Amino acid sequence: MTKEKFTVTAALPYANGPLHLGHVAGVYLPSDIFVRFLRMNNHDVAFICGSDEHGAAITLRAKKEGITPEEIVERYNGIIGKAFNDFGISFDIFHRTSSEIHHETAQEFFKVLDNKRQFTKETSEQYYDEEYNQFLADRYITGTCPSCKDDGAYGDQCEKCGSALSPTDLINPKSTLSGNTPVMRTTSHWYLPMQNHEQWLKEWVNDGVLDGVKQHDASKWRNQVVGQCMSWIDGGLRPRAMTRDLDWGVKVPVKGSDGKVLYVWLDAPIGYISATKQWAIDNNKNWKDYWTGDRKLVHFIGKDNIVFHAIIFPILLKAHGDLILPDNVPAYAFLNLEGDKFSTSRNWAVWLHEYIERYPDKIDELKYVLTSIAPETKDSEFTWKEYQTRINSELADILGNFVNRALVLTQKYYDGKVPALGELTDYDSDVIAQINAIPGKISALSYKYKFREAQAEAMNLARLGNKYLADMEPWKLVKTDPVRVETIMNIALQITANLSIVLQPFLPETAEKLSEFLGYKTSSWGHAGNIDLISVGHLTNKPSILFQKIEDSLVETEIEKLEATKTVETIFDPQKEDASFDEFTKMDIRLGTILEAEKVKKADKLLKLIVDTGLDTRTIVSGIAKHYSPEEVVGKTVTVLMNLPPRKIRGVESQGMILMAEDANGNLSFMSPEKAFEAGCGIH
RNA sequence: GGCGAGGUAGCUCAGUUGGUUAGAGCAUCGGAUUCAUAACCCGAAGGCCAUGGGUUCAAGUCCCAUUCUCGCUACCA
Helix, strand or coil: CCCCEEEEEECCCECCCCCEHHHHHHHHHHHHHHHHHHHHCCCEEEEEEEEECCCHHHHHHHHHHCCCHHHHHHHHHHHHHHHHHHHCCCCCEEEECCCHHHHHHHHHHHHHHHHCCCCEEEEEEEEEECCCCEECCHHHEEEECCCCCCCCEECCECCCCCCECCHHHCEEEEECCCCCCCEEEEEEEEEEEHHHHHHHHHHHHHHCEECCEECCCHHHCCHHHHHHHHHHHHCCCCEEECEEECCCCCECCCCCCCCEEECHHHCCCHHHHHHHHHHHHHCCCCHHHHCCCCCEEEEEEEHHHHHHHHHHHHHHHHHHCCCCCEEECCEECCEEECCEECECCCCECCEHHHHHHHCCCCHHHHHHHHHHCCCCCCCEEECHHHHHHHHHHHHHHHHHHHHHHHHHHHHHHHCCECCCCCCCCHHHHHHHHHHHHHHHHHHHHHHCCCHHHHHHHHHHHHHHHHHHHHHHCHHHHHHHCHHHHHHHHHHHHHHHHHHHHHCCCCCHHHHHHHHHHHCCCCCCHHHCCCCCCCCCCCECCCCCCCCCCCCHHHHHHHHHHHHHHHHCCCCCCCCCCCCCHHHHHHCCEEEEEEEEEEECCCCCCCEEEEEECCCCEEEEEECCCCCCCHHHHCCCEEEEECCCCCEEECCEEECCEECEEECCCCCEEECCCCCCCCCCCEEC
């Protein structure tokens, strides 16, 4: 096997929450298996990951909790990093995008592209708050409406008269941040003209050919990845803004662009590179060796990240020049949990760090189960019942039991010493041939990113062992033909030794235990398949139970724990800023009765409602189609905010807003009067 | 709404360029066995391959329509 070079990345976890089993099953575990496998084959590998620590969601969460973004990021980087470590995900580096080296790297990357004129710059005049040192989005500016002279108009619209405005239309504009009068400044945003890259992308994604050179095997890419990319490309790529007005992130490295940061596309994926740099520094290597030349770049990601890694990042890499493009982007579907989607916000999850805390001695057990059900081609589901069954009837009964019987028999017959391999029967030869074939099968499947099957193939070795013992019945033969039994037991022990090799990528701790039992260890995949791994006379140790069975009580406890989260109190948004009584009384809220309802065309969530408000009959568009059907809505008396400026939604003008209550799961409910009040009644 | 990927045994999934009775593991049932973690081994049963059309000598596999699930996207005042 010729030595190859790989740079393997696992999607950067976003540092605003802990990891759950879905993340593990769909990205980190398979990538770890792949990398462990590559290392055993002596390939030159760098396994790169880190936490993605920028973006608006983190600032919002910080605000919600009343702490700084730094604190949020610090917390989750810690939790996630520790969980990876405890779980044995063998990253060469788990870095972070808030690091200095990342900021430098991303900025430099930006500058290279900028110098190569890979961006288009859209320049415009915008208001700027000198006290806060930032450009003001339209909503951050108030002033007097030019048409109705109301004082409370915003930069995009006057709430009073409804006219659409631009910030420059406002008379006497004020910043909502400082209250000062903003000044005009020229601002630029950088766009990536993705449409210029359609041609080569198409060929590269479809055929694996780049600049006329075969670069990767396109048939190895998953259907969903190719399908989604082609759908984007065929639909026509458009310029995308690469910068944002935010203060939490990597600053745009251009003078006069204060208050602007690189958008996530130019931030997170560069994290793979900056992490590599840091690792190279720590290990006295050159990072460029890992991003150039004859090296395979592999991105493990979830399916929501496909376009990002298979279109946008490749465009950036190619535009930058000199850097390699991914050889493959194995995208995983999603893992569900007990009949429902994993959900961080609803706390419907099994958190990795909590699992490790509760079952620190069941790491490999979880790995085995997650690999068995990994969502390689479609969404799959984790249930605690299946967790139990897989562990008990596969790990314990098949693998654990085989190892145990082989070693216990050796203790019994030979005091632990490996007996001699004598003359082989045809049956022996056949079994040996199968032992010989298994590592190759596992390899082939692993290079195709089919770890579920690969793991099953490794387990077949244990099955083979069980069958061999059952067919040979050494416990009977030992009375009549003890010499023959020596050969049988030698082969059984060689199978066990082989298991200690082929299980390493999947179940590293178990493989380690096997090595201890046998007193034999190798990390070289090349040794697998042989039946002379342990020599005659070598002393093996007394085994202990490899896998404890999972009790029903564990399953019940875990399910109860999950069910409990359903009723747990959710964290609601904190109270908003004070509003004056005046502002409140400006709101005209009253009861209305829905007369007619129909779905708005080409919109999933919208219903067009005709509402009797007592004063008039008006059209209101409401985003409730997912929660109410048109039929069930007619005749309902609901709460209407009357004096909102009319607004066109999907071509229909909406004259008001239906007020809805929303629970933590995003379910919506009308606010209806408790007594049978009629339309038009005011609400105060 | 547009686009992409899926819908195959009770469960988790394979099914290569269309080609004989649709496969595996687990669960179920029956048998055999006792070295071993009441484990292992053998066998059986179990599928209108989402639904409805079509192309073909031949369709799980190709085409069209419908439906459900997930993702991307639009849209949720």
